[in-house]
Amino acid sequence: MKFPRATDLEGIAGREYQTDIILLDIIKFSLLSNERQYQCLFYLNKIIRTITNLLEVGSVLRGEKVIEGAIPTGDGSYFILNSRIAGYGPLLALFLRNFLLLNNRLLNNLFSGVRTSVHHGSIIPIRFLGTKNFVGDGLNVCARLLAGSVQSKARRFYRNDSNYVVVSGGAWETFNALFPPGTPDVTAYLDKISFSHSREFSIKDKHKGRPGYKIRFIDSAKLIGSAPPRPKERLVS
Numbered sequence: 001m002k003f004p005r006a007t008d009l010e011g012i013a014g015r016e017y018q019t020d021i022i023l024l025d026i027i028k029f030s031l032l033s034n035e036r037q038y039q040c041l042f043y044l045n046k047i048i049r050t051i052t053n054l055l056e057v058g059s060v061l062r063g064e065k066v067i068e069g070a071i072p073t074g075d076g077s078y079f080i081l082n083s084r085i086a087g088y089g090p091l092l093a094l095f096l097r098n099f100l101l102l103n104n105r106l107l108n109n110l111f112s113g114v115r116t117s118v119h120h121g122s123i124i125p126i127r128f129l130g131t132k133n134f135v136g137d138g139l140n141v142c143a144r145l146l147a148g149s150v151q152s153k154a155r156r157f158y159r160n161d162s163n164y165v166v167v168s169g170g171a172w173e174t175f176n177a178l179f180p181p182g183t184p185d186v187t188a189y190l191d192k193i194s195f196s197h198s199r200e201f202s203i204k205d206k207h208k209g210r211p212g213y214k215i216r217f218i219d220s221a222k223l224i225g226s227a228p229p230r231p232k233e234r235l236v237s
Contacts, residue, residue: 016124016136019068020081020089020171023142024096027113027162029075040111044077047099051092069125069132071139076114078142080123080134087178089118091228093165094195094220101163113163117145120170141168145215149203157198157217169200169214185229194221 026040052066066085071078081089093116100114121138145166154164167175179186198217205212 016122017083018086018120018122018138019083020086020092020174021119021121021123021138021142022079022081022089022093022096023073023117023119023139023146024076024079024093024100025073025115025117025146026076026100026111027115029111032111036110039107043103043107043110044100047096047103048079051095051099069134071134078134078139086120087174088228089120089171090165090167090175090218093118093167094193094218097163097165098220098222115146115151115162116165117142117168118165118171119145119168120174121168141213144205145203145213147203147206150215153201153203153215154217158219165218167197167216167218169216172214172216179229183229189228192222195219196221 024044029037029040032040048067066082068080068082070080079092081092097114097116104110104114119138119142121136121141123134123136123138126133126135145168150166151162151164154162154166158164179190181187196219201215203213203215
C-alpha cells in the first residue's frame with residue numbers, strides 16, 4: 001500500500017476559501033419510506049434548478065455554476081455557493097424553504113418540515129473516491145446552527161413554526177455588504193418579499209473552549225417571483 005507523503009498535502013492552504021454554505025435539513029427525513037425520500041430529493045433537485053434560474057445569477061456569473069457542490073447528509077444536504085456570489089446565501093435559503101413548503105402542501109405533506117442554516121465560512125475542495133467533495137470548519141458551523149438551543153429561540157420569532165432559516169453573524173455581514181440596508185433598490189425588493197429578521201442572539205458551541213456564535217433568524221412571507229437587485233459592482237471579480 002502506498003501511503004501519502006507530507007509533500008502530497010502541501011498547498012492545502014492555497015485551496016481553502018470562504019463562501020456561503022447552506023445546510024438544508026428535512027425534518028424526520030430518515031423516517032420516511034424509500035419512495036418518499038426519493039420524491040423529496042426529486043422535487044428538491046427541480047426546485048434548486050428553478051431558483052437558480054429565477055435569480056438570474058447565471059448571467060452575472062457568465063455561465064459558471066451558482067452552486068459549486070452539494071454534500072448529502074442523513075436528512076438533507078449542504079449546498080456550497082460559488083464564492084463570487086457570496087452574500088446571496090440568506091436569500092437562496094429562504095427561496096429553498098418557501099418553495100419546498102409550497103410543494104409539500106401540493107404533495108399532501110410529503111415531509112414534516114424543513115430547517116435551514118446559512119454560514120459564511122472556510123471550506124476546502126477535495127477529490128474523494130473520484131468525486132468532488134468539501135471539508136472545512138464552515139460545514140461544521142452550519143451544522144451547529146441547527147442545534148437544540150437554536151430551535152428554542154426560533155420558536156419565539158416564528159411563533160412556534162419549526163420551518164426556520166437561521167443565519168450566522170458572518171453570513172449576515174456578507175449579505176449586508178452585498179445588499180446594503182437603506183439602499184433604495186434593496187429596500188424596495190425586501191419590502192416586496194415581506195423580508196423580516198430577528199434581533200441578534202448568541203449561542204454557545206457544544207464543545208468546551210470553542211467560541212460561540214452570533215445568529216439571526218430571517219423570514220419572507222411571500223414566494224419570490226422576481227430576482228433580487230444584482231449588485232454587479234459589489235460581486236467578487
